[in-house]
Amino acid sequence: MDQQDNADAASLYDTLENEIVPLYYTKRSADGLPGDWIGRIKESIKTLAPRFSMTRMLKEYVNDLYLPAISSAKEPQQD
DSSP states (O other): HHHHHHHHHHHHHIIIIIIIIHHHHHHHHHHOOOOOHHHHHHHHHHGGGGGOOHHHHHHIIIIIIIIIHHHHHHHHHOO
């Protein structure tokens, strides 16, 4: 597990150092905004937000937890 954690951390720091941070601090537009960085952030939000929404979580809870619990409660108890 430590080996995977170390590999994940190294990958994260490499991505930050070589991709994300340079996008933020370089390539500024005339108004001083980091256009490429903003574009990347918007794309991340667009692709990730549906996976971390309250609607998705509620559907998952209902389908994976509540409905099975209701079904098992309706089944006759065997002694």
